[in-house]
Amino acid sequence: MEKSLNWREFIITRLIKASGYSAILFVALIFFFLVREGLPTLGEVELKSLTGTRWYPIEDYFGILPLITGSLIITIGAGLIAVPFGIGTAVYISEIAPRWVREILKPLVELLGGLPSVVLGFLGILVLSPFLRVFLDLPTGLTALAGSILLGAISVPTVVSVAEDALDSVPRSYREGAWALGATRWQTIWRVTLPAARSGVLTAVMLGVGRSIGETMTVMMVTGNAPVLAVKLGSIFSPVRTMTATIAAEMGEVANGSTHYHVLFFIGMVLFLISLAVNIAASSVVFRARKRAERILS
Amino acid sequence: MKREIILLLIFSIVIVSCGTSSSSNNSNSPAAYIENKGSDTIVNLALAWAERYQGDHPDVRISVTGGGSGTGIASLINGTVGIANASRQIKSEEIEQAKSNGVEPVEHIIARDAIAVVVNPNNPVRELTLQQISDIYSGEITNWKEVGGDDRPIVRLSRETNSGTHVYFLETVLRLNSKEDKTLFSTDTLLLPSSEGIIAEVRQNPNAIGYDGLGYVPHDLIMISIAEEAGGAYVLPSVATVNDKTYPIARDLYMYTNGAPEGVIKEYLDWILSLEAQMIVEELGFVPVN
Numbered sequence: 001m002e003k004s005l006n007w008r009e010f011i012i013t014r015l016i017k018a019s020g021y022s023a024i025l026f027v028a029l030i031f032f033f034l035v036r037e038g039l040p041t042l043g044e045v046e047l048k049s050l051t052g053t054r055w056y057p058i059e060d061y062f063g064i065l066p067l068i069t070g071s072l073i074i075t076i077g078a079g080l081i082a083v084p085f086g087i088g089t090a091v092y093i094s095e096i097a098p099r100w101v102r103e104i105l106k107p108l109v110e111l112l113g114g115l116p117s118v119v120l121g122f123l124g125i126l127v128l129s130p131f132l133r134v135f136l137d138l139p140t141g142l143t144a145l146a147g148s149i150l151l152g153a154i155s156v157p158t159v160v161s162v163a164e165d166a167l168d169s170v171p172r173s174y175r176e177g178a179w180a181l182g183a184t185r186w187q188t189i190w191r192v193t194l195p196a197a198r199s200g201v202l203t204a205v206m207l208g209v210g211r212s213i214g215e216t217m218t219v220m221m222v223t224g225n226a227p228v229l230a231v232k233l234g235s236i237f238s239p240v241r242t243m244t245a246t247i248a249a250e251m252g253e254v255a256n257g258s259t260h261y262h263v264l265f266f267i268g269m270v271l272f273l274i275s276l277a278v279n280i281a282a283s284s285v286v287f288r289a290r291k292r293a294e295r296i297l298s
Numbered sequence: 299m300k301r302e303i304i305l306l307l308i309f310s311i312v313i314v315s316c317g318t319s320s321s322s323n324n325s326n327s328p329a330a331y332i333e334n335k336g337s338d339t340i341v342n343l344a345l346a347w348a349e350r351y352q353g354d355h356p357d358v359r360i361s362v363t364g365g366g367s368g369t370g371i372a373s374l375i376n377g378t379v380g381i382a383n384a385s386r387q388i389k390s391e392e393i394e395q396a397k398s399n400g401v402e403p404v405e406h407i408i409a410r411d412a413i414a415v416v417v418n419p420n421n422p423v424r425e426l427t428l429q430q431i432s433d434i435y436s437g438e439i440t441n442w443k444e445v446g447g448d449d450r451p452i453v454r455l456s457r458e459t460n461s462g463t464h465v466y467f468l469e470t471v472l473r474l475n476s477k478e479d480k481t482l483f484s485t486d487t488l489l490l491p492s493s494e495g496i497i498a499e500v501r502q503n504p505n506a507i508g509y510d511g512l513g514y515v516p517h518d519l520i521m522i523s524i525a526e527e528a529g530g531a532y533v534l535p536s537v538a539t540v541n542d543k544t545y546p547i548a549r550d551l552y553m554y555t556n557g558a559p560e561g562v563i564k565e566y567l568d569w570i571l572s573l574e575a576q577m578i579v580e581e582l583g584f585v586p587v588n
Contacts, residue, residue, distance in 0.1 A: 056482055058459045066485075125495065130502045139451040139505050142488055221495065224488035225458070239488050249491050253338075253460035 034272055038265035045259060050266075055227035055241065057250065057260045064267055066227040070144070070240035071213060071271070073230045074223065077148025078155060078212040083205050085152065086159025087194075090204070093160070094167040095189050106164070113157030121221030124150050129222055136237065142224035144240045150218050155208035162207055166200020167193060199286040206282040210275055213244075220245035243267050329357040330562040336370020336383030339462035340551050343409060344383055346578050347570060358562055374554055375399050380563050382554040385411065385462065403554045408570050410585040412512040412540040412548035413467055415522040416497075420504040423447040425532040427525045428546055432472050434507060437484030442505070454487040455496045455508035467509055470547055493583075512540065512548075513583030540585045551584065 041050070045062050052063030093105050128149060129141030136145075170193050178188040194201065224239025225246075247264050254261045334344055341364035348360035370382035375396045388403055396403050415431060417423060423445055426434075433439040435454055443449045457464045473479035490496050496508040500519055512535050515521060523532035526546045539545040559567050569575055576586035 054482075054485060056459065058465065059480075059482065061482075125498050129499075133503060140453040140488065140499065140503055142499060220491055225490065226486045226488050228486050239486065241489070249458045249489070250460055 031272060034265055034269045038262060038267075038269040041259070041262040041266040044262060050263075053229045055246070057263065060259070062259075062263050064243075064263070064270070066229045067241055067243045067246050067267060068270065069230040069235075070223070070227070071242040071244065071274075073144050073235055073240060074147045074151060074219060074242055075209060075213045077144060077236055078151035079205075079209050081148060081152030082155040082159055082208045082212065086156045086204065086208060087163055087201060089156065089160045090163035090167055090201075091189055091194070094164045095193060096185075106161075109157050109160045112153075113161065115154075117154060117215060117218045118221070120150050120154060121218040124218060124222035138237055140224065140239065142222055142239055144223060144230060144236045144238065147219045147223040147240070147242075148236070150222060151212040151215055154215060154218065155211040158211050159204045159208040162204035163197070163201045166197040166204065169200070170196045202282055202286055206278060209278060213271070213275060213278075216244040216248045220248055225249065243271050330359070332358065332360045332381060332563060332566060333379040334360055334381045334383065335363045335365060335373050335379045337367040337385040337462070337551070338364040339385040339411065339466070340383040340409075343551075343579065343582050343584060346582060347575055350575070350578065351566060351569060358566070360566070371403070371554060374403060374556060375401055377401060377556070380555065381567075384552045384554060385466070385549065387550075387552065388554060401556045403556065404558055406553045406555070406567055407550045407587055408553050408567075409551045409576075409579045409587060410540050410548055411466070411551055412535050412545060412585050413463060413471075413509050414512045414515045414535045415507065415509045415524065415547075416500050416515055416519045417507055417522060418500055418502075418504040419518065419520050421447055421520065423522070424520065425523045425525070427528050427530070428471060428474060429528065431522075431524070432474060432481065435472050435483055435487065436481045437486070448504075450505050452507060453499075453503060453505040454484060455499055455506055456483060456487050456489055457493070457496070457510075458489050458491050463509070463511060466549070467547075470549075511583035512585055513580055537585050541587070548585070
């Protein structure tokens with residue numbers, strides 16, 4: 001009996017270990033594949049052309065700057081919407097709402113997170129973009145703004161559920177301590193609970209940003225996909241083309257092994273590096289925050 | 299133990315049934331096999347035809363692949379396909395190449411493709427010349443008042459660059475069929491991934507101009523009458539004007555065979571020109587030939 005238990009233990013721990021390492025392996029393999037398919041770009045397209053401002057691949061214009069700026073402007077816009085809104089909702093659900101409201105709100109938010117992005121894209125085309133065009137008097141509603149709003153809506157549930165878990169795990173004694181010192185409810189939330197849950201909240205923000213920079217279907221449907229260099233503040237009101245939408249729209253028809261094919265993988269590489277940078281920045285901030293907390297406590 | 303036996307049983311049943319189904323497929327192998335390759339513009343139409351035809355003729359197997367008109371014709375010249383699809387006419391050098399290979403390409407017009415330029419009903423513009431449409435899409439003209447409309451910005455809508463319609467529109471309208479012309483779409487042209495996207499935007503936006511296959515345009519949008527040159531007659535796209543070649547943005551779609559078709563290929567091509575097959579042409583947004 002004991003022997004078989006040991007044997008089982010051995011297998012199970014090995015399995016768990018293997019699945020843990022496999023995550024690293026998969027990321028490494030994906031990156032290897034991206035590099036293998038994308039790196040030939042540098043030999044085929046001149047750097048000057050690659051950093052140009054015109055994207056028209058069927059005539060060999062491979063300027064990827066408009067695509068990068070397009071993705072960035074939409075992600076920043078989505079972040080500006082999703083972060084305050086998501087954290088606010090999380091604070092409300094975890095700190096303020098009475099129990100019954102909380103029991104309704106939480107599953108509702110999670111349901112929102114399960115909405116297929118193509119459905120939101122439909123809403124964007126049929127409702128949001130006509131509304132934006134009329135309301136803001138724009139030439140067209142298919143703009144970066146429409147993309148940002150929808151991506152914000154898509155990433156809010158992610159931000160809410162992760163941030164809410166983080167707030168929930170702050171020990172009750174912290175809040176009680178603050179109240180005992182005469183802090184108001186707002187002071188407690190702003191000065192005690194949120195800072196205590198900081199690393200979890202930051203993770204929530206990063207996951208939300210990651211969700212919006214990688215989102216494809218919705219942006220392809222509502223941003224108009226015009227490869228315009230988006231560097232002015234007003235660019236938020238004009239159509240843009242993102243990296244993800246470009247890959248999705250063009251990958252299906254591109255000849256395997258052609259320059260265009262390699263450039264699409266190169267864009268994938270750039271996208272991968274951007275989200276890697278975001279993740280590293282986030283974890284280093286979290287790490288620093290934790291070290292500071294440890295110092296204070298010791 | 300018992301559970302394992304049951305699992306084993308299920309597994310073996312699955313294997314056995316796989317085996318029998320594949321052997322039954324082999325037993326009634328098709329009597330005839332047609333290889334059909336070429337233009338990506340036609341590939342959906344060719345697939346729809348092949349599907350319907352195989353449904354009625356279980357003894358015929360038709361394999362349809364895309365790859366482009368050039369690829370299709372090259373395969374016909376190499377003798378690897380029975381029917382080549384092309385959205386352009388065969389070139390003289392391709393005919394020579396074929397002859398030196400002992401292949402004699404025979405042309406069949408199987409459908410027509412026309413592009414309608416559409417605007418919102420609230421836009422008063424109803425007529426444009428090809429040159430004006432070219433200038434609108436290249437970004438030379440940016441306001442509707444320059445072509446006789448209201449004082450509104452023009453929002454240009456186009457299909458994605460990988461669509462055959464996009465390339466055809468670029469060549470025939472933006473570049474007015476001139477090989478030297480290197481005009482490009484204005485960068486702020488919206489590239490929408492589907493016909494639906496273009497139609498939805500034109501339907502609600504009076505600033506928009508879009509184009510799409512004639513058969514896809516719904517009745518609540520306005521189709522622009524187009525003149526080939528300034529001062530020429532403005533022609534509204536329709537099945538009639540496409541077939542009598544007065545509408546300028548239209549082309550024939552072809553199938554090529556080696557020599558006059560015979561046997562199954564002849565039966566198939568005859569069926570393609572029948573009413574039933576030409577109805578499919580209309581369903582897919584092309585123009586039937588008769």
